[in-house]
Amino acid sequence: MLEAVDISKYFKEQAVLQEVTLKVGSEIKVIIGLNGSGKSTLLKIIAGIIKGDGGQVKINGQIVTNFSPEKRGVGYVPQHPALFNHLTVWDNIIYSVKNGRGSKDAGAQVAEMLGLADILKKKPKELSGGFKSRVSLARALASEPKVILLDEPLSDIDAATKENLLPQFRDVFKSHEIPVLYVTHDVREAEIVGDSFAVMIGGKVMEISSARMAFDMIRDNYLNSFMPAGTAVS
């Protein structure tokens, strides 16, 4: 169970995140929001990569707000795969094992699931975008994290490959039974991969019942910013 309570973050007096609160159980929750809406910031605060200006992060009941990232047990898949270029795919995947996190078996399993068994000896620079994303995910999962965070992991990928990968990702998530917090601006992507949804607008997060709703809300908010207050939008 992942809990974020009243997470705030200010940047030069602008509120990037305003008292964001959400809970993620053993499910895949997708946050939909435009670029620059604060999605990445939220994930980084949960992972411990940056410090928030207020609020708490709880993982499985334990308050981890003041823990450094290596102590939180969080898996993090950033927007660009950020693979370790000097290591092979396999060494990337099992990187956490030397730190006592995860296991080679877990690594082998998830590599199998994501179809990476044939490229384990290759180096990142030999891989296409789709494979890089898979390796990035495999690396995070091999560490047997308590929670996994994904920041638009497929933003660099073409639509066709995405269509292929998304169901695979969903299957892998499902087989791990840990809270998955997935962030994207693509409503369609959200629909395929997610169990529950939320929308992020102007640094605030709201739970919603379907991915489609997010699209409407964002559109309305966007249009509202151009029109004077009081104008009705159908």
Next chain:
Amino acid sequence: MFTKVLKKLLCTLTAIIVTGSVMLLSGCSTKEEQLNVYVAAGLKKPMEKVITAFQEETGVKVTPNYGPSGGLYTQIKEGQPCDLYFSADWLYIDKIEDDGNLIAAQKFLQDHMVLIVSETGKTKVKTVQDLNKPGVTVGICDPNAPVGVYAETALKNMDLWDQLNQTGNLKARPSTVNQLAIMVQKDELDAGLIFSSVAKGFGVEHVQTIPQEYTGEIIFGAATIKGGNEMLAQKFLDCANENIDEFIQAGWQAYQE
């Protein structure tokens, strides 16, 4: 946009070149009013007093160039403008004569070589022979400094040079006599061989004066250089001779036949 930036760059560059040329040319036009004097670094302090006196007396601007005698010689050889040259070693004046650049020369000052010791060295070294005792650290200047050449010559004449090298007691060969004086003064070395004038200037004790029969005459000379302003140079030399007391106070002796 790009061409605009380039045009600006070109204008600035041209401006710099033009300004630079004007400065250079204006420098040239005041040639008669100045005197280029090359001075061995060791003579600096007393020479500054002479320069001040001369400038006050004649209103001529003196541009001194201080450096190791050998380096100054090379500059003169390569044609750098020089009116008068004070060398710490008569050897270079002979060389200038061989090169055909000499107008006239005067034997200006005499110096002696002394054995200096540091705080620690005091207890170990009393005479030059002691330099070869085990555990003694010695400094002799590099041969590009005249004092280094004199020291080597003296030690060779006393049959001590080879041994000094063999014992490994020779730890440093700094490139100027001032550097060596500092090293001994700061007690980083036990002993060294320098001119008595320098020793006096640095307030370092000396325990032995090396007899001239071993070092040869140590003569500081003055030479007027061909292509320079001979009359003005001679005038400066006269001024230096008049103020010879400054040099004697600093530890030299006036040259006597």
Next chain:
Amino acid sequence: MKRDIIGVIFLPLFLLLVVYPMVALLGHLNFEGTVKTLTDYYFWDSVKNTLIAAFAAALLGSFLALGFGYYHLFAQNTIIYRLANLMNDLPIALPHTVAGLALLLAFGRNTFGFISNTGLAFMLISVVLAMFFVSYPLAARAIASGVDQIDSEIIAVARTLGDTPQKAYLHVVVPALGEALFSGFVLTFARSLSEFAAVIMFGGNVPGSTQVLASYVFTKVEEGELEMAITASAFCIVLSLTIVVVLSIFNARRRKYA
């Protein structure tokens, strides 16, 4: 059209101000001088001393620079970093004789007398230290620049996978610093090759044990032995070029098989 303007300004200036002086030097080589120099034992001794010391200084400098890189990445707010960063520019600002004197006073026998009767001064290691002291800032800057170019996400991921900042630096950042390390090493090495004022003051400059090539050249100039000085300098230029080329090939190989 624009490309031509740059070529017209840059190329002639570069050839005139950078290439021509070296060519002029090489053009003054003569046979006797060359023979005299190449048969001088002290010449080869100074070459040996210089190469060994410069190499050691570059190694030491690169090693320390890697340490600096860690603080540059993770600890910019600490006193250690601020101090180290400030110090980076000092050795370059010091006149070299003063730098040599500083080393002598610091490491000479008055403080380090227990090591030898000259402390840490007037030995080959002193030459290394003097070279290191004046060229370390170059290595530090190169590494810091390399560290700045590393994607911060890579480090973030390593942290979430269990790396402490130190582990992340050693396992993920350092392997990615190949280029920066290489250029830092070459810069430090080249700078060390040409250093002499600080080396003379602290190293001792005794021909046959602590004299370096730069000092050998200087002495020959001062002695009026211009031909020998020119030969030694030409040798220096050729040597530096060769070393940089060899290291470049090494680096290209490393990149290829990375």
